[in-house]
Every structure is written in structure tokens, then in C-alpha cells.
Amino acid sequence: MNATNHQFRLAARPVGMPKREDWKYTSEPVPEPRDGELLVKVLYLSLDPAMRGWMNEGKSYIAPVNLGEVMRAGAAGRVVSSKHPGFAVGDYVIGHFGVQEYALSDGKGVAKVDPKVAPLPVYLGTLGMPGMTAYFGLLDIGKPNPGDTVVVSGAAGAVGTVVGQIAKLKGCRVVGIAGGADKCRYLVEELGFDAAIDYKSEDVKKALKAHCPKGVNVYFDNVGGDILDAVLTQLAMHARIIICGAISQYNATGPMKGPSNYMSLLVNRASMTGMVVFDYAARYGEAAREMAGWMAAGKLKSREDIVQGLETFPDTLLKLFKGENTGKLVLQVAAE
Template sequence: MTANAQYRLAARPVGLPKPTDWQYTEEPVGEPGDGQFLVENQYVSLDPAMRGWMNAGKSYLPPVGIGEVMRAAAVGTVVSSKHPDFAEGDIVHGVFGVQKYAISDGKGVSKVDTSLAPAPMHLGTLGNTGFTAYFGLLDVGKPEAGQTVVVSAAAGAVGSIAGQIAKIKGCRTIGIAGGPEKCKLLVEEFGFDAAIDYKAGDIRGQLKEHAPNGVDVYFDNVGGEILEAVLARLTRGARVVISGAVSQYNSETPPSGPANYMQLLVARASMTGFLVFDYAARYPEATADLAKWLQEGRITSRETIVDGGIAAFPETLNGLFAGKNTGKLILAV
């Protein structure tokens, strides 16, 4: 009998998840029942949002329960099926969890077209990551050609794509990331017009230098002091897109809100949150655009694939919060 390997949530973390917040389990793989199939995960998606799912309390999704397999999107291969729409050998995308095998009823599962791009990219640029950048920037941020777009966590999975889409739309793009290496990558690989190294300090001064006429669209993945700094430089009618707040997710003190949010009034600006799931009906539109831009070489997709199997999950996830990856962070099973 095949053995499954899983990471389950053992305790609700305070701050950065500790090894004791996880439970590694091995158990026999079950048999799919009627209308179900068994998938063998090949790639598990690691996302900042996972940290939020580990907290108690109401949010846009229910928290992962203590003892439950950690929630995660994954791409895998169907290895046996009693489901009419999925056959052995199909490569599929779904919320299969941090485990080697999953049984699924097909809800929320889609087949992956590996002729468009290799499988891991369907967790990144051609998956929810890319869709988050696409709809957040275009639908919420509404950038116009010639405007200045600032993106935080710009070397990350969502940020690197958001910046490149803004560039395609004719905007001046400024990426914010930590350290000279990432900043070099922003300009040389992802085509940002300028990069700001937040670890070098004086974020406001750097912003003033690179966005002398202000910021029309800010795509925020981080919150905290970077959000504060950008709010102080908004143009009239600017749009702040709230995509994430990774600087706050592992904070052991209460999160901090933007103390200068009244800049929204001074600038007649808006700050809007969104969730990619709401755009599910329009994923094909995003896929078509993103695949075309990839093919034309107008978008560079980066994946950091960690080849450690399920066992490497806790450490790899913490690496995400330490900013060790560039582009999409994926665990190869």
C-alpha cells in the first residue's frame, strides 16, 4: 500500500511558525470512491496568504483546523479515477494540500494545459499568482499609459508579474524589494524602470527620487512602513491596491495600520482590497493574455523550485517570509 506524507497544523503560531506548530504524518493512501479521483502532487504552491489561513478567526476563507492537512494549491497527476471528468494521467490543479497524495471530488479542480507552459508555471504566472497580479493591477489599479506604478515585494511571485503588466500597459514602473541583488533583478530581468531597496533605508527619499511627480497606482503586497511611505506620495485620484500585507503576517505585536491614511483625503485617492477568487469567471481571459505575453517574451516568469519533498515544507515556508525566493516559490514533491 502506498504511503501518504502530510503536514498538518498542530498549533496556531504566534509570530513566525515554529517546528512545533506542525505535525508530520504518514498514513496509507485511501482509495477514491465513486465520483472521486486520487492525485499525486508534483508541485505545491507556497504563498504568503498561507500564514493567514493558520490563524483562528473569520476571514475570507475559514481557518485551517488544528490537526487538518495544511491548505495549499498544488499541481499533480491523476493516478486513479472514479470521476467521469478526470482520467488517469491528467495533470490537474487544485487545492490539494501539503501532502503527497490527495483524494478529490473534482470541485475547484482544473486540468492543466502543459502545452502552454510547464506545470510549475500553472501555480505561478498562469495560476492564481498571475491572476492576482492581472486583475489587481488592471481591474482595481486601473493604470493608464504614462502613469507611475509602484509595486512592493516586486521580486516576488505576484509583484514581478504586476510590474511587467504595468510596463506592457505603457506605465513607468518602480519596484520595491529588499537588497541590491533583488533590485538588480527588478531592473534587468523584470524590466522595472527603477528599483527601491527598502533595506537601504529612506524609502521616502528613494520614492521622491524615482517618482518625482507622485504615484498613480500602488500595488501593495507588504503593508507597514512601505505603505506609509507611498501614501505620502500619491497623486490626485491615485489608486492603492491592497493585495497583501506580508510585513504584518508574522508580527507578534498588533498589526499597524497606515497612520497617514488621511493622505487618501488630501490626494482624493482610494485604497481597495480584492481577492482573486472573485474573478474566477474571467480566468480564461487572464490566461490568454498572460500566455500570449509569455510567448512573446514580454513577461519573464521566475520560479524558485525547492526540491525537498513534503518534509521540506516548514523550512521552505519560513524562507518565503524571510524573502529567500525570487518569483514564485514552489515545493517539488
């Protein structure tokens, strides 16, 4: 194939908010697959808060991206050449293909998807890693009961929107915490949340007390920091907290802010549990089938915030940390 593959490679470990100079925009010839390999043309990239953590050195749930490597990212694409028995030219697939136009793969971690069932970007959001995170984090760790009050932070993001909707399907009262009047309106008017708190203009602690008079039974935390501390003051007895992420802390240049109200866990006999979606990989199919059924029945809505152009990657990624996206942030690399 006489084509060029453009890529973003990690050039430096960011300090604070990532900047364009932390990556190097490179190009190389598109490779040909060898026996047992397939070549994927990347159509859409999944942009996720976790990518910020992957850029750091140090122990984590997954090895960091090494300097000089193509930046890790989930993606959806089309097979354009294959010497792999499990994949044919024309198959649509998802996998960790990286921030580039073409990806060579041995097929591990690659799954076929059907764009007739759902548009490709949905497989990066509600039917992808964010949706799996919401499903297993809420249902397996949060264990919501009908009538419970469920609070979710980062509620207008890719994970939070799904958490809230699943909680409603399970008969819970749902309160979302998000930044800005437009996002809060979207949560209540379009997704059916019972209430939304605008952390940019409201006192979160006072608003939680008003909207959760019997306390918080389940808290799905995507942001950490001050909001986690505020929720800790409003826990119901035997509350369950799911620690999914801490986006408010990812770009901190000083010590990470931990919860100062953690004694509330003892007083309320509550639990706080970390959640990594990769632990549930063997059950992804189960979650995808149920959520696809909810979507087909109109019970679960999906929203993608799609930005065009691989070259915009550094700036587009920062939308996550500036709170500028609603729903799943996706970068379109090429036309389908």
C-alpha cells in the same frame, strides 16, 4: 494502491513566525477513489504568504485551517486513479490539494493543465493564483493609464514580478520596492522595471520622491507597514491603491501596524481597495489566455524558486517571510 501518503497537518496556532512544531508530519495509506472522485499524486506545492493567515483563527476571506487538518495549499499533480467522468488517469491538474503526497478530490475547484504549454510550476505562479492576483488587482482595481507611475512592493515576489511586467505592457513607468541589491538588479535588468528601491539599504520615502517626481498614480501593496506609510506620502491626485497583502505584519505578535498617513487619501482624492483573487474565479480563463499569449510572445517572464522535498515544507515556507525567495516559491514533492 499499496503506498503511504505523507502529510503535514496543522498542530497549533502559531504565535509570531511559524515553527516546525506548529505542524505534525503524519502518514496514512493512500486512499482509493470512490464514484465521482479522483486521486492525484501531488508533484508541486505552491507556497504563498496567504498560508500564514490561513493558520489563524478568526474572521477572514476564507475559513481557517482547523487543527488536525492537512495544511491547505495549492498544488499541481497528475491523476493516478479516477472514478470521475471528467478526469482520466494521466491528466495533469491543479487545485487545492494540500501539503501531502496524494490527494483525494471530488473534482470541485480542480482544473486540467497542459505541461506542453508551460511547465507545471508556472501554473502555480504566473498562470496560477499569483498571476491572477496581479492581473485583476492591477487592471480591474488599479486601472493604470499609459504614462502612469505604478509602484509595487514585494516586487521580486510571485505577484510583484507580474504586476510590474503587466504595468510596463500597459505603457506605465514602473518602480519596484524589494529587499537586497540582487533582487533590485533583477527587476531592472531582467524584467524591465524603470527603477527599483532597496528598502534594506535606502530611505524609501526619499527614493520614492526621486523616482516618482509627479507622484504615484497606482500602488500595488503586498507588504503593508512602514512601506505603505511611505507611499501614502507620495500619492498623485486620484491615485489608486490596491491592498493585496501585508507580509510585513503577518507574524506580528503585537497590534498590526496601520497607515498613519491615511489622510493623504482625502487630500489627493485617492482610493484604497482590498483585493481577494477568489472573487475573480469566473474570469481566470480570460486572464490565463492573455498572460499565456504574452509569455509565448516573450513579453512576460516567469521565474520559479523551486525547493525539493515534502519534508522541508516548514523551513521552506519561512523563506517567504525572510525575503529569501525571488519569483514564485514552489516545493517539488515528486518527480514528474
